[in-house]
Amino acid sequence: MSDPHICDDKDLKELCPSLDLWLKPQAKLNITVALPRLKVLDNSGKTMTISTWEVMDKLKKKIKPLKFKTIKVSKSTIEFIRFEAECESLSNQSLIESRLNKMSLKLSGFIEQLTVKTARVKIGSTRHEWETYFRDNPLMNEMKPGLRPDTIHVQVLYQSY
Structure with a gap:
């Protein structure tokens, strides 16, 4: 019996x-x-509401x-809803980004179109952020091995999964 194929292997890098x-x-x-200005429906003071699930479904369609491998709401305000989505591969990420960026969405109950903007998530830190963190942290001592930013300590790396 062959091993199941669990992910898109285009972007894999050999470790060992x-x-x-x-x-x-x-x-x-x-x-x-970007959300339109929410309007008051009547004299009761109630405003229109937006379903993040509806927006998420529209994006998926x-x-x-x-x-998307995963998609979740990372921030929701009166002005915008921000989703964090993970794609299967870097090539899929580029395609999804080009399809969604500067696109308009139409939601039920709203006259205005919602505008969509995409950006790649910055993963990791810049060298400056890395050095500043370790320099300014009182618990770190660059003179001791294991406490320097260039030290990686790997313990109990499992051989079977």
């Missing part, structure tokens, strides 16, 4: 061929949907046949 270990880069997007 003898142990059959691979690294896969993360392909994440921030999707920001716009990228078909591609799919």
